[in-house]
Amino acid sequence: MRAPEPLDWEAYAERWSVAHGGYDPREAPALVRGWLRLGHAMGTTLLRAGVRSPNAVTSLGLLLSACVPPVALLPAGPLWAALLILCSALADTVDGVLAVVAERATRLGQVYDAAADRLSEAAWLLAFALLGAPAWLVVAAGGVMWLHEYVRARASAAGMTDIGAVTIAERPTRILLAIFGLLATLFDERAATVTMAAALLVALVGFAQLLRAVHKILR
Numbered sequence: 001m002r003a004p005e006p007l008d009w010e011a012y013a014e015r016w017s018v019a020h021g022g023y024d025p026r027e028a029p030a031l032v033r034g035w036l037r038l039g040h041a042m043g044t045t046l047l048r049a050g051v052r053s054p055n056a057v058t059s060l061g062l063l064l065s066a067c068v069p070p071v072a073l074l075p076a077g078p079l080w081a082a083l084l085i086l087c088s089a090l091a092d093t094v095d096g097v098l099a100v101v102a103e104r105a106t107r108l109g110q111v112y113d114a115a116a117d118r119l120s121e122a123a124w125l126l127a128f129a130l131l132g133a134p135a136w137l138v139v140a141a142g143g144v145m146w147l148h149e150y151v152r153a154r155a156s157a158a159g160m161t162d163i164g165a166v167t168i169a170e171r172p173t174r175i176l177l178a179i180f181g182l183l184a185t186l187f188d189e190r191a192a193t194v195t196m197a198a199a200l201l202v203a204l205v206g207f208a209q210l211l212r213a214v215h216k217i218l219r
Contacts, residue, residue: 007101012040015100023163035093035172042090043097054099055109058116061091065120072127078182081127085182088120089175114153117171118146124178125196131185133192141196144203145174148210155214165213169206177202 007015010026016036017024025036051057065088072081095113099105122142129138148169156163181195188194 007044009037009040012097012101016096022161023166028166031172031176032166032170039090039093039097043094043101046094047098047101052098052104054095054104055112057091057095057098058109058113061088061095062116062120064088064091065123068123069126069130072182073130076186078131078185082179082182085124085175085178089171092117092120092171114149118149121145121174128178128181128192128196131182131192132189133196137193137196137200141200141203144200144207145169148203148207151207151210151214155218158218160214160217165209167206167209169203169209173202173206174199 013024013026013036025033028036046057064084068081068084068088071077071084074080092113099109125138125142129135148167152160152163177195177199181191181198184191184195
């Protein structure tokens, strides 16, 4: 079967918007927009190379994340763990591009992708615990992050037709915190704790932003 022709950014953004409740990625904050554009560029490259399975890319990203905790404990491990997170996060973005462009998005695939995201983030958090962050702080940061995603999903099920709000705690922010936090542990053993404290603060602010948007839309 002949592979579909890759879409340019404008056409992809329109199709992405339809698949995400009408939210236009071209109007997203610069960080989110830049991340999506990078994913689009990589996804179209893979599509031209004949890669068409979003679930295969999702599985690759999850496997890379599963390697983060043990790798982080090796000599210079945080550097390699940070690279693994970057590659995993790119895979997570690219699978969405393939799903949209190749028209292979399914409801089961959406559930698998969401579950893989949460499992990947759990692996990243475990790495910080292994590097010295207090367990209670890691659990608190992770709990609020996951609550952020759960409330958005429940609000969508309750009738919210878009993502509600692009908060400070979106996945690109969590990815950057994990990457730079791991790199910081190479220079300061307290960096794991500081990173988890920052992650908790960002998660709380983002959750408050989301709650305000959900209340406004669904009241």
